[in-house]
Amino acid sequence: MNEKPLFSVIIPAFNAQKTIKRTILSVLNQTYRNYEVIVVNDGSSDLTPRILEEFLSWPQVTILHQTNAGVSAARNNALQLSCGEYVLFLDADDWVETNFLMVFKQNLAAWPAQTIDLMVGNLNDDRVGKVSHAGFFELEDIPFVLGELEMSDNIGYLHNKCYRRKMVEEMGLRFIEGISMSEDLLFNLKCFSCVSNFLVMPGSAYHYEDIEGSLSKRKSNYNELKVRKTSLTVLYDGIVEKYKESDLDYFLKGISKRVLALDMQIVTAMYHSSFSPGDIAQEINEIKRGRYSKGIFILLNKNEKMKYMIMNLNTITAYYFLYALYRMRAF
Structure with missing residues (x-):
């Protein structure tokens, strides 16, 4: 690709032979074409590596292979290679509609005078509430919308969000490696403590699949839960301190x-x-x-x-x- 991509789509994959092809194809079928796809094979022991070979000829697609180190390490490695203006994260068992990237592009175009740090959409998932307040938010408007994102649990998901890569790099935002649950939430809380604005969109084009045996269904052990609570406490305290003059x-x-x-x-x-x-x-x-x-x-x-x-x-x-x-x- 000669033109610098507007979007970098990052997909970590571990033993995803049943779904990874559908996921990648859903991205390659986008109506908006200025993007790159970075797929990270996280030491899969099934047919995932062989399936990924089918996409080596696609100019938009980059395939990375790493020794199994977890989803956070996979995303961090992909972030290092990404060059899009904005970064999006997909899971290897989910899929997106053909207008997924176009929706983000159109919303960027609707606010040409703003440098938007983060865009937030909705998810096609019954477990997650809808975000009712759409629009561009900054400064004193942010805390209330943060409350809605928290109460609806949207704050805990990566997949309906689009992150400005320069902001991610400047703030040194990375996923905490070595944990297997809530890494999305922890990353987002760090992000929301850094952003100066964000855009909330009413639409949704991401389909979150409830796959039996997926990582989200695994039980966390006691030690990991205690570490999670400590990390959450620090991050929440930082956001509260930032907006302490607001409601x-x-x-x-x-x-x-x-x-x-x-x-x-x-x-x-x-x-x-x-x-x-x-x-x-x-x-x-x-x-x-x-x-x-x-x-x-x-x-x-x-x-x-x-x-x-x-x-x-x-x-x-x-x-x-x-x-x-x-x-x-x-x-």
Whole structure:
């Protein structure tokens, strides 16, 4: 490609033989043509490398091979090679509609006087709420929209977002390697602590697939969950400090919901890690004493509500109720 691409599309792939061809073809079928695709084979042991060879003749496509190091390392390596003005991330089991890149291009064209750091769309996924406030946001307008992104869980996904690569490079934004869950959320929180503006679009052209056995379905262990909480706390504190002069109530309520859900995950992970009853009881008591936002219960999903009600029982009763659920493989 002689023309510098507007978009760099990054796709990490690990043992993705069933879906990777569909994913790449959905990008190559875009109506907007000024883009590059960087696919990173993360040490796959199935037919993924052989399938990727089929795309070596495509001028838009670059194939990287690395020893298995995880999705974060794969994305970081691709970022190093990317040269588009904007960067997008796809998963190897998802797909995009033919107008996926055109929608981002048209929204950039609608704001020619602005250097847009980040564009946010919607996802075709029932588990993620829709973003209702579309438009260009900066300065004092950002905190409220951040609250909506947090409450709808859009803040936790890469795939409906388009990042200005120069901003990513200047701020040294990279994925935290060595973790297998919430790396998207952690990257986005770092991004939102850096951006000076972002554009929210009403449309959606990305299809997130709920593949059985995918990474998003794997249970996290106790140690990883504790590391995740520490990282989230630091990043949330940074955003709150940045916008401390603004109305953060909605965003803080979203943070509280996420932290409570994570605290309950930590408790249930302790059963899988064979912690003592005393240690688990102590963690349950921490939840009882937690300073979560008022009215937080209604924001939880059905499973979280059940756990929260149990954990607010007498501590010993809560321990044995949860132990029974663990034995029944309910979590």
